[in-house]
Amino acid sequence: MKTPNMLEAKKRTKDKVNILYDEYKITKDMKIGTNKTYHIKTYGCQMNEHDSEVLSAMLEEMGYSKCDVMEDADVIILNTCAIRENAHNKVFGMLGRIKHLREERPNIITCLCGCMAQEEVVVDEVKKKMKWVDLVFGTHNIHRFPILLNEVAKSKEREIEVYSKEGDIIENLPYIRDNKYKSWVNIMYGCDKFCTYCIVPYTRGKQRSRRHEDIIKEVNDLIKDGVLEVTLLGQNVNAYGKDLYDNYGMENLLEDVVKTGIKRIKFVTSHPWDFTDKMIEIINKYDNILPFIHLPVQSGSNRILKLMGRRYTKESYLELFNKMRDQIKNVSITTDIIVGFPNETEEDFKETLDLYEKCEFDLAYTFIYSPRVGTPAAKMKDDVSEEVKKERLERLNKLVSKYAKKSNDKLLNKTVSVLIEGVSEKANDIMMGYTDTNKLINVKTDKSNIGKIIDVKVTSSKTWSLDGKSV
Numbered sequence: 420m421k422t423p424n425m426l427e428a429k430k431r432t433k434d435k436v437n438i439l440y441d442e443y444k445i446t447k448d449m450k451i452g453t454n455k456t457y458h459i460k461t462y463g464c465q466m467n468e469h470d471s472e473v474l475s476a477m478l479e480e481m482g483y484s485k486c487d488v489m490e491d492a493d494v495i496i497l498n499t500c501a502i503r504e505n506a507h508n509k510v511f512g513m514l515g516r517i518k519h520l521r522e523e524r525p526n527i528i529t530c531l532c533g534c535m536a537q538e539e540v541v542v543d544e545v546k547k548k549m550k551w552v553d554l555v556f557g558t559h560n561i562h563r564f565p566i567l568l569n570e571v572a573k574s575k576e577r578e579i580e581v582y583s584k585e586g587d588i589i590e591n592l593p594y595i596r597d598n599k600y601k602s603w604v605n606i607m608y609g610c611d612k613f614c615t616y617c618i619v620p621y622t623r624g625k626q627r628s629r630r631h632e633d634i635i636k637e638v639n640d641l642i643k644d645g646v647l648e649v650t651l652l653g654q655n656v657n658a659y660g661k662d663l664y665d666n667y668g669m670e671n672l673l674e675d676v677v678k679t680g681i682k683r684i685k686f687v688t689s690h691p692w693d694f695t696d697k698m699i700e701i702i703n704k705y706d707n708i709l710p711f712i713h714l715p716v717q718s719g720s721n722r723i724l725k726l727m728g729r730r731y732t733k734e735s736y737l738e739l740f741n742k743m744r745d746q747i748k749n750v751s752i753t754t755d756i757i758v759g760f761p762n763e764t765e766e767d768f769k770e771t772l773d774l775y776e777k778c779e780f781d782l783a784y785t786f787i788y789s790p791r792v793g794t795p796a797a798k799m800k801d802d803v804s805e806e807v808k809k810e811r812l813e814r815l816n817k818l819v820s821k822y823a824k825k826s827n828d829k830l831l832n833k834t835v836s837v838l839i840e841g842v843s844e845k846a847n848d849i850m851m852g853y854t855d856t857n858k859l860i861n862v863k864t865d866k867s868n869i870g871k872i873i874d875v876k877v878t879s880s881k882t883w884s885l886d887g888k889s890v
């Protein structure tokens with residue numbers, strides 16, 4: 420048994436990160452899934468979604484097949500998120516359901532992985548109170564999942580294996596894409612920013628960039644497989660390469676991905692700190708880098724930004740923001756905002772509203788601050804009531820809707836480029852897709868356009884989506 424430790428997880432060492440190419444293997448004795456099924460529930464960010472694609476591929480290589488109904492599956496996996504309390508609660512609720520299920524079907528194997536598995540408090544609770552959880556593994560040893568599952572299935576004994584310290588980079592892990600035309604591509608793991616409210620640097624470990632050759636090879640393979648769009652993934656992608664190279668950063672990587680000829684390139688998430696002028700220049704220079712930037716601001720108050728450890732001010736954020744808006748044609752900029760950080764005053768909050776009015780973001784993901792055990796902010800005493808926090812969130816969300824609609828209205832009667840992904844839920848003759856500015860659009864067009872990037876005229880605009888027809 421190996422359990423996590425937050426103090427260990429916090430340490431950053433200069434230890435060399437090994438890049439291993441042959442670490443993952445499915446041997447004959449691991450093919451235990453014939454005539455058995457699996458079901459994965461995924462919580463959290465794109466990184467977790469992508470990890471679930473990896474877990475699916477591993478299970479299928481072991482012979483398991485996918486089952487859409489959790490209640491019928493032989494192996495149930497909860498790939499969890501630790502970012503806020505409500506993500507936690509959802510998982511604990513689900514574990515309760517699985518407990519009952521196990522009483523009816525004692526042979527189910529229950530697995531818990533992802534960011535919650537990296538938390539000491541969670542693993543302690545599972546250990547003490549949740550005997551029906553058979554396997555716990557963390558974010559650093561996902562490649563060991565088939566070995567661990569095989570052991571649990573054969574021994575019928577519980578296994579907990581979570582490393583606190585980040586491990587090596589494991590290349591050549593398989594994954595099954597949910598989407599035929601789009602794919603996520605990890606470019607780096609972990610985060611060293613240590614924003615004071617955030618658990619990610621503890622659950623995902625230190626920043627480790629993948630070698631650019633490996634990333635480019637992956638993109639080339641995806642192109643051969645019919646993929647038109649890649650999203651380069653990392654907690655702060657602008658810092659790509661800083662841990663690995665002296666002279667190769669996100670700018671260089673973007674240019675090399677451009678050269679593969681992939682039709683569309685996106686990247687998330689950008690931290691304002693590492694975003695250079697050269698990046699703006701490159702985004703503007705190449706048509707296949709989409710004019711879409713997710714640039715979390717978190718707060719508009721300099722006092723709060725400092726307490727959050729964000730390393731920029733409202734003014735420097737605005738300067739960067741305006742540069743992007745001025746220089747990148749038709750750019751769409753979205754953000755994340757936390758309200759109710761410890762001791763946030765009405766004045767602080769008004770600074771956030773003011774910043775929002777100035778930026779008129781295309782969209783924002785807004786959250787009430789949630790204390791995470793082990794982070795510095797969780798130790799700050801807080802005099803803001805939940806009621807006030809909820810009220811602030813509502814006020815902010817009104818602005819979010821207002822400007823989401825306004826930015827969509829600007830596209831009315833314009834022609835936009837859309838990757839058609841499939842038939843929409845609305846009607847059989849309506850297709851759905853995303854514009855190059857990452858806006859959801861329902862398009863009146865022929866089914867034969869699925870998997871193509873086409874020109875669409877926007878015919879109506881709503882708050883969260885657009886309608887259009889092919890031209």
Ligand code: SAH
Pocket residue numbers: 502503616617618619653654655688689690715717755756757786787788789790791
């Ligand atoms: N790496 C990204 C964000 C990852 S987490 C970045 O730095 O921008 C996604 C979002 O969750 C964050 O941008 C933040 O707005 C929110 N978040 C993180 N920790 C939180 C907490 N403790 N309470 C509430 N929201 C939080």
Ligand code: SF4
Pocket residue numbers: 610611612613614617618619620654655690
């Ligand atoms: Fe969390 Fe900050 Fe890292 Fe984003 S940059 S993952 S908010 S610590």
Ligand code: F3S
Pocket residue numbers: 462463464465466467499500501502533534618619622623
């Ligand atoms: Fe959640 Fe972990 Fe992502 S905490 S947001 S799943 S990195």
